[in-house]
Amino acid sequence: MSSTPPTSPNKNSLKRPAPNSIIGYVHNLSPEKRNRKNTMDYVSFTLQTSQNETKEALIYSKHKRQLFTESQTNRTPIKLKDYTLTEDKKKIVVNDMTFVSTPQPSEYAFQYAELQAVEEHPVSLIEVLNTKKEWDTVTVRGKLAQKNPATKVGKNQLRLSTTTILDGTAAMPIDLWETHIDKVDTGKSYVMNSLQVRVWSGRKKLSTTQRTVIRQVEDEQLDTLEIEATANNPGTESLEIKEFTALKKFERFQRCPKCSKKIPQTTSAHIVKCTKCGIMRANNSQVGFFTTVTAETPDGKEVSLKLGDEVLAEIVEHDVTTIDENAIAEELLFVENIAVTYDSNTNVVLQKNNKTKSD
Numbered sequence: 001m002s003s004t005p006p007t008s009p010n011k012n013s014l015k016r017p018a019p020n021s022i023i024g025y026v027h028n029l030s031p032e033k034r035n036r037k038n039t040m041d042y043v044s045f046t047l048q049t050s051q052n053e054t055k056e057a058l059i060y061s062k063h064k065r066q067l068f069t070e071s072q073t074n075r076t077p078i079k080l081k082d083y084t085l086t087e088d089k090k091k092i093v094v095n096d097m098t099f100v101s102t103p104q105p106s107e108y109a110f111q112y113a114e115l116q117a118v119e120e121h122p123v124s125l126i127e128v129l130n131t132k133k134e135w136d137t138v139t140v141r142g143k144l145a146q147k148n149p150a151t152k153v154g155k156n157q158l159r160l161s162t163t164t165i166l167d168g169t170a171a172m173p174i175d176l177w178e179t180h181i182d183k184v185d186t187g188k189s190y191v192m193n194s195l196q197v198r199v200w201s202g203r204k205k206l207s208t209t210q211r212t213v214i215r216q217v218e219d220e221q222l223d224t225l226e227i228e229a230t231a232n233n234p235g236t237e238s239l240e241i242k243e244f245t246a247l248k249k250f251e252r253f254q255r256c257p258k259c260s261k262k263i264p265q266t267t268s269a270h271i272v273k274c275t276k277c278g279i280m281r282a283n284n285s286q287v288g289f290f291t292t293v294t295a296e297t298p299d300g301k302e303v304s305l306k307l308g309d310e311v312l313a314e315i316v317e318h319d320v321t322t323i324d325e326n327a328i329a330e331e332l333l334f335v336e337n338i339a340v341t342y343d344s345n346t347n348v349v350l351q352k353n354n355k356t357k358s359d
Contacts, residue, residue: 021081022092023108024049026072027115028211033135034258034277041258041277043068047080047092051110057092067100075112079103122191126169129204136197140206142167143189143222144174146341146353150181151313162314162351164341165192165206166225173341173350175207183214189222191215200308203343203350238353243336245302246294247329255288256280262288293332305340306348314352315340 024047032041043059045068059065071078081099083092094100122141123132132138142165150161161181163174174195176184184190194211197204208214254263256274263272263285273279289309296302307315315338316331339353 020083021079022047022049022055022083023077023079023103024055025075025077025112026068027054029068029072030210032258038278045072046115048110048113048115051113054115055092056090057094058086059094061094061096061098064094064096064098064100068094077103077108077112079107124169125165125167125172128172128197128206129170132197132204134197134199134204137209138195138197138206139191139193140165140167140195141189141191141217141219141222143219143225144184144186145171146351147176147184147186148314148352153310153313160310162310164351165190166222168221168225173205175205177208180208180212180214184216189217189219191217200310203348238339238341239303240298240339241295241337242298244293244295244332247291247325247332248294248304249292250289250325250328251291252287252289252325254282254285257284257286291328304347305342308348311340311349311351 027046027048029045030043032043034041040060041062043065045057045059047055047057049055059068068078070076079101080092080094081101083094083098085091086093122139125140125142128138128140145164145166147163148161150159152158153160159178159181161176163176163184163186164171165174174192175198191214192206192208193213193215194209195206196209198207199205254272256263256277257280258274258277263274268282270282271279272282272285287309291307291312293305293307294302295305312328312332315335316328340349341351341353342349
């Protein structure tokens with residue numbers, strides 16, 4: 001009895017990924033983050049799954065992160081098998097059970113493509129202040145004010161410039177990192193996509209990320225806003241300082257390298273514990289400090305202010321984390337005729353302004 005021989009597959013035909021597997025190019029690999037439940041660290045990225053389609057993804061497996069870094073750096077595709085999905089089914093999850101490999105050329109038929117940023121609808125700054133949580137990602141539209149000179153911070157000596165953005169509802173400080181610093185100018189209006197909400201000294205601020213896209217816009221309503229409109233943000237005021245008269249209190253502490261918050265003191269010389277991010281090696285923590293000073297205004301009034309190391313570095317223009325209390329006092333007490341923005345509720349100085357009104 002004759003039988004029909006099996007049809008041999010066409011060697012040139014395109015193979016398809018096996019069930020529960022996916023092939024794509026890695027984009028926008030993020031720094032390490034901490035989940036909101038404070039139970040684990042993860043990394044996020046965008047997986048380009050065709051010439052025009054992408055999926056958002058999370059990596060919970062620490063020992064597999066290097067594979068994704070290499071894929072992004074070399075612009076080579078990556079194949080995921082036995083991955084899972086988040087509860088809302090919107091994001092891919094890579095865990096220790098996920099098999100990560102390099103696909104064969106016959107398994108995919110698209111090339112690496114630069115991704116265009118998704119234009120999200122901007123939210124007002126007052127909405128960010130009232131409803132958004134730390135680590136949320138937002139898009140805002142506003143006018144820039146008081147851009148400060150860039151300084152180098154942290155163990156990686158990254159360039160940082162602080163500024164303020166206004167939109168008529170409120171004003172918020174923004175940390176501009178690295179390449180984003182040179183993309184903006186004081187007095188011009190911008191839409192800033194994919195900013196991250198952060199909290200510093202108990203106050204919300206915004207920060208650029210690797211995914212942030214900044215676009216200048218023409219907006220008549222924003223153009224009419226006064227640069228000194230920081231008063232629209234309740235509790236935030238500008239203050240002219242004639243001179244600093246005394247350094248009253250100085251506290252040096254360890255800061256978490258992930259969330260930048262103060263780490264409580266511990267008896268161990270080898271490990272530290274951040275209440276938000278967990279236990280880590282002590283030599284990975286960063287040095288920070290907080291100081292209370294008195295200052296005299298041009299009209300002779302004396303005010304008490306609190307300065308963190310980031311703001312103090314702007315005022316004395318020195319890497320203050322490398323010098324001691326006496327050296328800081330020696331520089332600070334001879335600074336004269338500057339202006340700062342501070343929180344009048346807490347007396348915490350938020351940033352040094354570029355010019356005083358007398359200029």
